[in-house]
Amino acid sequence: MRLGSLLVTALVAFAAPHSGSRCRSEDAAVRRDWGDLSADQRIEFIDALWCLRRTPSTLPHDQFPGVRDRYDDFVATHINYTLSIHSSGLLLPWHRHFTWLFEKALQDECGYTGSIPYWNWPLFTTNLSASPVFDGSNTSLSGDGYLDHSNHKAVPACPRNVACRQGTGGGCIMAGPFQDWPKNMGPVDRKYYQSYGTLPPDVFAYTPGCVKRDFSLAYLQTQNTAAFVDAMLNTTNIVDFLQYMDPSESYLSGAHGSGHRGLGGMMDDPFSSPQDPAFFVHHSMVDRVWTIWQDKDFVNRRDQLNGTTILFDPPGSPVVTLDTAMEWGYLDGPKRVVEVMDSRSGEYCYRYE
Ligand SMILES: *[C@@H]1O[C@H](CO)[C@@H](O)[C@H](O)[C@H]1NC(C)=O
Ligand SMILES: *[C@@H]1O[C@H](CO)[C@@H](O)[C@H](O)[C@H]1NC(C)=O
Ligand SMILES: *[C@@H]1O[C@H](CO)[C@@H](O)[C@H](O)[C@H]1NC(C)=O
Ligand SMILES: *[C@@H]1O[C@H](CO)[C@@H](O)[C@H](O)[C@H]1NC(C)=O
Ligand SMILES: *[C@@H]1O[C@H](CO)[C@@H](O)[C@H](O)[C@H]1NC(C)=O
Ligand SMILES: [Cu+2]
Numbered sequence: 255m256r257l258g259s260l261l262v263t264a265l266v267a268f269a270a271p272h273s274g275s276r277c278r279s280e281d282a283a284v285r286r287d288w289g290d291l292s293a294d295q296r297i298e299f300i301d302a303l304w305c306l307r308r309t310p311s312t313l314p315h316d317q318f319p320g321v322r323d324r325y326d327d328f329v330a331t332h333i334n335y336t337l338s339i340h341s342s343g344l345l346l347p348w349h350r351h352f353t354w355l356f357e358k359a360l361q362d363e364c365g366y367t368g369s370i371p372y373w374n375w376p377l378f379t380t381n382l383s384a385s386p387v388f389d390g391s392n393t394s395l396s397g398d399g400y401l402d403h404s405n406h407k408a409v410p411a412c413p414r415n416v417a418c419r420q421g422t423g424g425g426c427i428m429a430g431p432f433q434d435w436p437k438n439m440g441p442v443d444r445k446y447y448q449s450y451g452t453l454p455p456d457v458f459a460y461t462p463g464c465v466k467r468d469f470s471l472a473y474l475q476t477q478n479t480a481a482f483v484d485a486m487l488n489t490t491n492i493v494d495f496l497q498y499m500d501p502s503e504s505y506l507s508g509a510h511g512s513g514h515r516g517l518g519g520m521m522d523d524p525f526s527s528p529q530d531p532a533f534f535v536h537h538s539m540v541d542r543v544w545t546i547w548q549d550k551d552f553v554n555r556r557d558q559l560n561g562t563t564i565l566f567d568p569p570g571s572p573v574v575t576l577d578t579a580m581e582w583g584y585l586d587g588p589k590r591v592v593e594v595m596d597s598r599s600g601e602y603c604y605r606y607e
Contacts, residue, residue, distance in 0.1 A: 276596060277598045277599065279598070279605055281603065282598055284369060285607070286368075286371055286372070286606075287377075288387045288395075289385070289386045290607070293393045296393040298366060299360075299366065299370075300393075300431045302366035303325070305360075305365075306323065306359060306360065307325050309324035310324060311323055312324070312327055312584055313330060321439070322460070326438055326439070328355075328356055329438070329439055330439065330583070331352070331582055331585050332352065332528045333442070333457055333526055334453070334583055337446075337448075337450075337452075337453070338563050338565065340524055341502045341503075342562055342564055342567055342574070343562055343574030344574055344578075345540075346499075346500075346544050347559075347595065349540060350544070350594050350597070351586070352585075353537045354601075354604075355582060357369060369604060370534060370538045371535055373387050373513070373532065373535040375479075375513060375539060379474040379475050379478055381471075382398070382469050382471065382517075383398060387532075387535065391430060394430050394431070395431070395432060396427045396432040396433060397428060397430060397469075398427075398469045399423030399424055399425040399466045399468055399469075399518075400425030400426060401422065401425065402423070413506050415476065415477070416507050416512065417472055419470065419472045420470070421468035422469045423467050423519065424466065424468045424519070425466055426466055427465055427466070432531055434464075435464070435530075435531065436462065436465075437463045437526075437529050438461065439458060439460070439461060439529070440457075440520075440523055440529065441525070442524075447524055447525075447565070448565065449565050449567075449571070450568065450571075451565065453525075465519065465520045465529055467517055468518030468519045468522070470517075472516075473507065477509050483509065483543060486498035486499060489547070493560045496508070496561065502567040503566070509540070510540050513539070513540070514527060517536075541597075541606075545605070548595075557592075557595055559575065559591065560574075561574055562574060576592035576595070578591045
C-alpha cells in the first residue's frame with residue numbers, strides 16, 4: 255500500500271481559492287511561550303493533557319488495540335501518515351492542522367481555556383534541564399529520562415551536520431507531571447522509515463511501557479539556536495526555508511528534526527513521537543516559525559510550497575500543490591493544502607507571540 259497515492263486524491267477539479275479575509279490579528283487566539291505562562295496556566299495545560307487520557311478513544315478497538323484513550327487517537331493518526339508527512343512537502347501543512355486539532359480537542363473535550371503553548375528552542379540550548387519547559391518541576395513537561403546507557407541513541411546514526419554526543423538520559427522520564435505518562439504503541443523499527451515504505455503490520459499493537467527521553471544538546475546547539483532560527487527567518491523562499499527547518503536529504507537534520515532528536519527517546523521515533531507530550535509544544539514552535547516567516551511577506555509567501563507527498567522526496571513522487579489532499583484519519587475530514595496555508599483564515603484564527 256503506497257500512502258502517497260492515497261493522499262494525493264485528485265481534487266483539482268474542485269480547487270477552491272482561499273476563502274474570505276483574514277481574522278484580525280487582535281482577535282486571534284495567542285499561542286504563547288511556555289515560559290511566559292503563569293504556573294496556573296501551565297498546570298491547566300498539563301491537566302488537560304491528562305484529561306485526554308481519561309477520555310475514550312474514537313477509533314475501533316479491534317483494529318487499533320494499542321489505542322487506549324483519546325490521546326492515543328492522535329498518536330495512531332500520526333503513525334499512520336508518517337511516511338508522507340516528514341522530510342517532504344507536507345511537513346508544515348499537515349502538522350499545522352494536526353496541532354490545531356489537538357488544541358481543539360483539549361479545548362472542546364477537556365475544557366482547556368488556553369491555546370497550545372510553544373517550546374522556544376533558542377532560549378535553552380545550553381541547558382535543557384534548566385528550562386521551564388523541561389526542568390522536571392511540577393509546572394514543566396517533565397525533564398530528562400533516567401540515565402540508561404543501553405538506550406542511548408546510536409551515535410553512527412547521526413546526521414552529517416550535527417557533531418553528535420551521547421545523550422544524558424535514555425530511560426523513562428524521571429520526574430514531574432509526566433513521570434507516569436503511558437506509552438501504548440511503538441516504537442517502530444527505523445528500517446521502516448524510508449521513501450515509499452510501508453507500515454509494519456503490527457504497528458497499532460498494544461506495547462505498554464513508559465515514555466523515554468535522552469536529552470542530547472548537540473542537536474539543539476547546531477540547529478535550534480537563535481542564530482539558526484534568525485537565519486531561517488531571513489530566507490526569502492520556501493526552498494531555502496525548508497533547508498533550515500526540514501531538509502528532505504536523509505543525512506541532514508533541520509530545526510524540526512533536531513528538536514525531536516535533541517529530546518531523544520520517544521521523540522526520536524518519527525512514527526510514534528506524539529506519545530511524548532513535548533511533541534505538541536515542539537510542533538507549535540515549528541508552526542510558529544513558519545507563521546512568522548509567512549507573515550513577513552504574506553502576499554508572496556502564503557502559498558509557497560516545495561516538496562512531494564513522499565518521505566525524502568524521491569524523484570518522480572507526486573509534487574505537493576495547493577490542491578493536494580491531506581488526511582487525518584478518524585480525527586477530521588480530508589482537506590486540501592490551500593485550506594491550511596493561513597493561520598488566520600478558514601477554520602483558523604490564531605497567532606504567535
Ligand atoms: C543544568 O541545569 C540543572 C538545573 O538547574 C543543573 O542541575 C545542572 O547542573 C545544569 N547542567 C549543566 C551542565 O550546567
Ligand atoms: C509536585 O507534585 C507532586 C505530586 O502531585 C507533589 O507530591 C509534590 O509535593 C509537588 N511538589 C511541589 C514542589 O509542589
Ligand atoms: C538576518 O538578516 C539581517 C538583516 O539583513 C542581518 O542583519 C542578520 O545578520 C541576518 N541574520 C542571520 C543569522 O543571517
Ligand atoms: C523544490 O524546489 C527546488 C528548487 O527550486 C526544485 O528543484 C524542486 O523541483 C522543487 N521540488 C518540487 C517537488 O517541486
Ligand atoms: C490510515 O490511513 C488510511 C488511508 O488514508 C485511512 O483509510 C485510515 O483511516 C487511517 N487510519 C488512521 C488510524 O488514521
Ligand atoms: Cu510528525
